Amino acid sequence: MKRFLFLIVEGGGNVPAQMSIARRLVARGHQVHVLADRVVEGEAVSAGCRFHTFVRAPQHNTRDRQADVVRDWEPSSPVAQIRRVGNHVMFGPSAAYARDLLDTIERVRPDALAVDCLPFGAIVGAEKSGIPAAVLVHYPFLGAVEGATPFGLGLHPARGWLGKLRDRVLFAIMRRMSRFGLAPVNAARRELGMAPLRDVFDQFHTLSRSLVLTSREYDFAPSGLPAHVRYVGPQLDDPSWAEDWIPPWPSGASSDPLVVVSLGSTYQRQEKAFAAIVQALGRLPVRGLATFGTIDVPTSHVPSNVVVARSVPHAAVLPLAAAVVCHGGHGTVMKALAHALPLVVMPFGRDQKDNGARVEVCGAGVSLPPTAGPARIASAVRRVLEGPAFHASAQRMAAVIARDVREDRAVAEMEALAGIPGTIRAGSGGRLR
Numbered sequence: 220m221k222r223f224l225f226l227i228v229e230g231g232g233n234v235p236a237q238m239s240i241a242r243r244l245v246a247r248g249h250q251v252h253v254l255a256d257r258v259v260e261g262e263a264v265s266a267g268c269r270f271h272t273f274v275r276a277p278q279h280n281t282r283d284r285q286a287d288v289v290r291d292w293e294p295s296s297p298v299a300q301i302r303r304v305g306n307h308v309m310f311g312p313s314a315a316y317a318r319d320l321l322d323t324i325e326r327v328r329p330d331a332l333a334v335d336c337l338p339f340g341a342i343v344g345a346e347k348s349g350i351p352a353a354v355l356v357h358y359p360f361l362g363a364v365e366g367a368t369p370f371g372l373g374l375h376p377a378r379g380w381l382g383k384l385r386d387r388v389l390f391a392i393m394r395r396m397s398r399f400g401l402a403p404v405n406a407a408r409r410e411l412g413m414a415p416l417r418d419v420f421d422q423f424h425t426l427s428r429s430l431v432l433t434s435r436e437y438d439f440a441p442s443g444l445p446a447h448v449r450y451v452g453p454q455l456d457d458p459s460w461a462e463d464w465i466p467p468w469p470s471g472a473s474s475d476p477l478v479v480v481s482l483g484s485t486y487q488r489q490e491k492a493f494a495a496i497v498q499a500l501g502r503l504p505v506r507g508l509a510t511f512g513t514i515d516v517p518t519s520h521v522p523s524n525v526v527v528a529r530s531v532p533h534a535a536v537l538p539l540a541a542a543v544v545c546h547g548g549h550g551t552v553m554k555a556l557a558h559a560l561p562l563v564v565m566p567f568g569r570d571q572k573d574n575g576a577r578v579e580v581c582g583a584g585v586s587l588p589p590t591a592g593p594a595r596i597a598s599a600v601r602r603v604l605e606g607p608a609f610h611a612s613a614q615r616m617a618a619v620i621a622r623d624v625r626e627d628r629a630v631a632e633m634e635a636l637a638g639i640p641g642t643i644r645a646g647s648g649g650r651l652r
Contacts, residue, residue, distance in 0.1 A: 220249055281485040302399065320340075331353075342354060367386070369389040397420070455554055486512075501524060511528075546567055548571060
């Protein structure tokens with residue numbers, strides 16, 4: 220038995236992805252501790268982990284729009300949004316996250332660490348501890364290395380010298396926009412007796428491993444991928460808080476295809492898009508199941524062929540579905556593709572445009588702006604339902620994801636960090652023996 224410590228910041232879909240790895244480590248007989256926001260305690264305990272909460276670092280709860288301190292859904296400029304996330308999570312509380320992690324390490328004495336990629340202070344603390352550690356990247360790899368695609372813009376891979384110039388210019392702009400984060404990160408490092416960094420994103424590459432929780436074939440894997448970065452496949456567990464669900468349609472009552480609508484577990488002003496999607500499905504010969512998540516209960520007319528619910532477990536409904544309309548959250552996209560379902564992606568922000576671009580490039584769906592109207596949405600849904608190429612591409616991705624799930628490289632990498640021999644071949648790039 221080995222002892223693992225996970226540090227997780229509550230940010231929606233990142234929690235079940237990381238908790239999935241923790242749960243499987245527990246199932247293999249290891250002791251797993253989770254240091255996280257208080258709202259995560261139920262999920263940690265449900266996974267069989269021992270829970271600790273932050274003492275110095277801020278408490279986050281993006282599932283409750285009143286408790287959400289980041290509020291990245293409020294209207295503001297891209298610069299203001301970056302500063303808001305940076306000041307509240309990524310950079311500002313660096314010293315607090317580092318100290319909380321080091322204090323918990325002192326009590327737990329773990330053999331290996333897994334830290335969420337969002338709080339840079341957690342990476343500082345993990346580096347200071349000297350314990351073998353991995354950064355868990357719960358979205359596509361978007362580091363500023365040769366061949367990478369800039370974050371958050373929904374760009375397709377660069378082509379030719381003009382595309383490479385585009386990426387160099389955009390990465391330079393992003394570095395400049397994030398320069399404010401260097402001061403708090405370096406302050407945390409100086410407090411711990413560590414040398415300062417010249418670029419805040421250098422902190423991202425200071426640990427033994429960066430484990431990217433997606434499939435390499437799905438991502439725009441850059442040519443300059445550092446050796447310590449490993450693709451370990453998506454983590455497909457539903458959150459433990461997902462409500463039980465019984466299909467509302469009598470068996471055999473309709474042969475119309477089922478279209479599932481899922482716009483995320485955190486608030487992003489989805490009300491208008493949700494209403495437009497529901498009306499779009501009402502124009503099609505389909506059955507619709509639309510989950511409204513954190514928005515208020517819809518009061519507008521719901522077509523007779525559409526059922527609305529707060530939430531449903533993806534594992535229960537996706538095997539019955541023919542297509543998915545979603546916000547482009549990485550977890551939702553991966554679960555849809557794991558079931559060979561084509562997608563219509565309507566991204567609101569964060570990494571969602573990037574996932575929409577990857578769905579388009581792999582051929583498994585289309586991406587629309589969140590302001591699209593019912594007619595445009597209905598046309599897109601019809602395209603993915605009736606287009607054989609979309610289904611074939613989704614089936615190819617399902618095979619890739621099934622391979623990744625079977626190999627479970629995430630657990631293998633964590634066990635290798637903890638000193639369990641024979642799980643990862645040296646120099647194999649993270650491939651299993």
